[in-house]
Amino acid sequence: MSESGLAHLVVAVLRRDVMASLRRGSEWSNPLVFFVMVCALFPLGIGPQPDRLAELAPGILWVVALLASLLATDSLFRGDFDDATLEQMLLSHQSLYPQVLAKTLAHWLMTGLPLSILSPVLGVLLQLPATGMLALMVSLLLGTTVLSFIGAIGAALTVGLRKGGLLLSLIVLPLYIPVLIFGSSAVKSAVAGGEYFPQLAMLGVFYLVAIALSPLAICGALRISVDQ
């Protein structure tokens, strides 16, 4: 296949998935609503003192963003599996890797990207100091992409199962831990007035490795799920 053909394929899948998700609406808005609601629960749970909230805000925001991304992951291949689009993808003479890459990127565009854009608003709600806002947004932009790609492996493994939801979180959460560590640490460093580029650089490494390697695992997992 020529290079332009490959790019064409990626763009076509990307456009199709983004359009479908936009038209359905709830698919991209539900994780956002979840993000806002759970963030609002924390002050109710631990008390409204601004300094205490400010101290906990980086961790809370990152953990809740991670959970929101996780909950959205279950639907990544579900619809395509149910109406057998996935089977057609596997049967088609186009290679699976770029299609999977495009699907996962489209999923991130509809979940991780809005989460990252919305995060400063929730940072304000949780009294996150202004110095941490940029680090929060950038770390979430990079980090949620990695989360989407790791989550896609789990989604591909569990898509053929009837009760996938909880299982997906069990198998994916341990793999999320490095991203959480570096993401929240970047925000904490920024709040403390320190250097946070090293953490972002590490997230950048995860980003590149996840984009390059995880589609291989996703392709393998999808073949297993469709074959069974």
Next chain:
Amino acid sequence: MLGIGSKFLKENSALSISSTFHKWGSPRWFYQFSARLMPWLAGLSLLLLVGGAVWGLAFVPPDYKQGNSFRIIYIHVPASAVAMGAYMTMAIAGAIHLIWRMKLAAMVMKAIAPIGASLTFLALLTGAVWGKPTWGTWWVWDARITSVLILFFLYLGIIALHQAFENRDAAAKACAVLAIVGAVNIPIIYWSVEWWYSLHQPASISFTGQSTIHPTMLRPLMATLSGMYLFFGWLLLLFVRVEILDRERNTRWVQDLICGESR
């Protein structure tokens, strides 16, 4: 002449590799082969574990700082070492199953998950019991403890995924993929937890850790460590043998085996 010879040699060695592979892949052959291995493994591991434990518990002098509480090392260290190694073995078995479709590798993988999870749990439990007198608390968010906890989670994920599938082949393949992804991630997780811990303010409880261990304490540890490896091997063979009987229960040789015993 030389060309023909080397070609013949190549074909011959390829043949012998593939035939070894087939032999190892045959559940029946493995069942019969492992039967000869079982008593040796059981005897040696029992000897080393019990001997090492008695040696370590009764004859080694107490630690000058920790007193007698350090003696739990003779269970704690072997359990954690074998638990770590078991995950890698599981991932390698998973890769073998995916690449060469070897059924035996799938059985090994399935068998390791519960054993590894139990050993990890044992490591965490003994660590907590050790931590109470040494650090004054059951649990510390220390880098190594956290890594072992995450390893425990990875094992639980594999077990949960295996149970969720009704189709045995799909379960094995899916778990193989997950085990490989986990194995790729383990160094990253381990390293980022180390990094995370170095950012934490140092705990008020300090390790006695870095100091080198005295030879009189080390020798029994080596005994229990190798005993634990052998015990793991024995348990693994036992689980795989049960799995073989279960999978092959409709074949002639298993029926002969079972009926022959009952007659």
